[in-house]
Amino acid sequence: MILYFIPFIRIGDFTFESKINNYKSNFKFAYTPVNDSTEWETYEIEDLGLSLYVEEDNITSIVCRDDCLYKGRNLIGMTIEEFISHTEEKYYGEIDILDYEDDGVPQYVYEFDDIGLQVWCKNNIIVTIIASPEILDEEE
Numbered sequence: 312m313i314l315y316f317i318p319f320i321r322i323g324d325f326t327f328e329s330k331i332n333n334y335k336s337n338f339k340f341a342y343t344p345v346n347d348s349t350e351w352e353t354y355e356i357e358d359l360g361l362s363l364y365v366e367e368d369n370i371t372s373i374v375c376r377d378d379c380l381y382k383g384r385n386l387i388g389m390t391i392e393e394f395i396s397h398t399e400e401k402y403y404g405e406i407d408i409l410d411y412e413d414d415g416v417p418q419y420v421y422e423f424d425d426i427g428l429q430v431w432c433k434n435n436i437i438v439t440i441i442a443s444p445e446i447l448d449e450e451e
Contacts, residue, residue: 313378319443322375327442330368331369331370351366351372359377360375372443375387384397387440390437391421391430391435391437400426403424406419420432
């Protein structure tokens with residue numbers, strides 16, 4: 312499967328806000344139930360470096376760790392500067408700095424709301440993309 316990202320709609324075969332049951336017969340998932348630190352179930356396809364975050368049986372976010380193609384290029388492995396140039400997008404808000412893997416190497420987390428991406432960088436290289444559907448303000 313090619314993990315091509317279409318903002319607010321899908322990555323690869325997986326569509327935001329669709330039912331996880333639509334995919335269970337076609338894919339072999341490793342399942343992690345809801346726990347104290349998350350509010351979602353996780354369905355992972357390790358061979359693809361892909362995870363689906365699921366709430367109430369609906370796909371709410373898609374996580375890519377190996378491949379995420381957008382505008383003809385893989386976003387994973389780019390520098391944040393290459394990403395900004397390639398996507399022509401700006402990040403919003405503060406950059407979060409987390410030692411997510413407890414290895415003493417911080418990861419920098421950027422929010423690109425206009426295309427629904429959270430971009431995680433380690434040593435200035437994108438290592439994870441978390442994509443989400445469009446979230447509209449109640450006033451819109």
